[in-house]
Amino acid sequence: MNDLLQLLNDPHARHSLLVHFPIALSIFGVLPLIALALTKFKSNTLKLVCVACFGIASISGYFAMDAGEDSIDHIFKEHLPKPTQVEKAAMHDHAELGEVVWIWSLVPVGLIGVSLIPKRKVAVIAGSLGLVAGLAASVQVGLTGHAGGKLVYVYGLGVPERGEAVNGVLPEHHHDADEDEDHEHEHADVDHDEDHEHEDTDGDHDDDHDESSEPAESTPPPSQDD
Numbered sequence: 001m002n003d004l005l006q007l008l009n010d011p012h013a014r015h016s017l018l019v020h021f022p023i024a025l026s027i028f029g030v031l032p033l034i035a036l037a038l039t040k041f042k043s044n045t046l047k048l049v050c051v052a053c054f055g056i057a058s059i060s061g062y063f064a065m066d067a068g069e070d071s072i073d074h075i076f077k078e079h080l081p082k083p084t085q086v087e088k089a090a091m092h093d094h095a096e097l098g099e100v101v102w103i104w105s106l107v108p109v110g111l112i113g114v115s116l117i118p119k120r121k122v123a124v125i126a127g128s129l130g131l132v133a134g135l136a137a138s139v140q141v142g143l144t145g146h147a148g149g150k151l152v153y154v155y156g157l158g159v160p161e162r163g164e165a166v167n168g169v170l171p172e173h174h175h176d177a178d179e180d181e182d183h184e185h186e187h188a189d190v191d192h193d194e195d196h197e198h199e200d201t202d203g204d205h206d207d208d209h210d211e212s213s214e215p216a217e218s219t220p221p222p223s224q225d226d
Contacts, residue, residue, distance in 0.1 A: 022102070025057035087155050112127065
């Protein structure tokens with residue numbers, strides 16, 4: 001629970017968490033819209049599903065936009081090195097797109113809601129417009145997500161550096177992995193040194209054995225002529 005609270009206190013993490021909801025709901029919300037069109041806008045159940053999808057997408061999109069503004073402020077205040085002009089332009093483009101995501105998602109909610117009126121002509125016209133609006137909303141949120149992805153994966157903005165503490169906490173596995181790797185290197189060095197010592201010892205034994213195995217030169221017996 002504490003980890004979740006720390007996550008939500010970080011503007012970058014909060015934004016990256018919230019943006020998934022409008023992206024997923026706006027794109028997958030098109031499926032019940034198409035199914036509704038195939039029923040000639042007669043199914044009230046599908047209408048309610050569409051309203052729910054795009055309604056939640058709109059609400060979550062608003063909170064994602066708010067978190068995104070906090071994230072950009074955090075980048076300008078605490079990010080080192082400071083953003084370049086190209087990076088500032090990329091953030092501006094993403095912010096411009098993100099500011100209207102929740103509005104685009106709200107349009108099909110209103111139109112499909114109108115199609116619930118029990119009049120055939122109204123239902124068909126409002127439902128058709130709602131389908132177009134839903135498709136447009138999914139394209140808008142896709143473009144916004146793509147622009148946000150460029151900030152992260154191209155410019156490296158809004159993410160901590162590798163091994164950098166988030167809210168003062170370093171991931172434990174990072175230290176463990178480093179320590180394990182150091183221990184492995186130490187053991188490898190010790191084993192390597194021991195192998196060399198064994199080789200040197202074996203070499204000394206072989207030399208001693210060779211010297212001891214050489215036959216001693218025999219001294220000729222004294223001459224009998226004397």
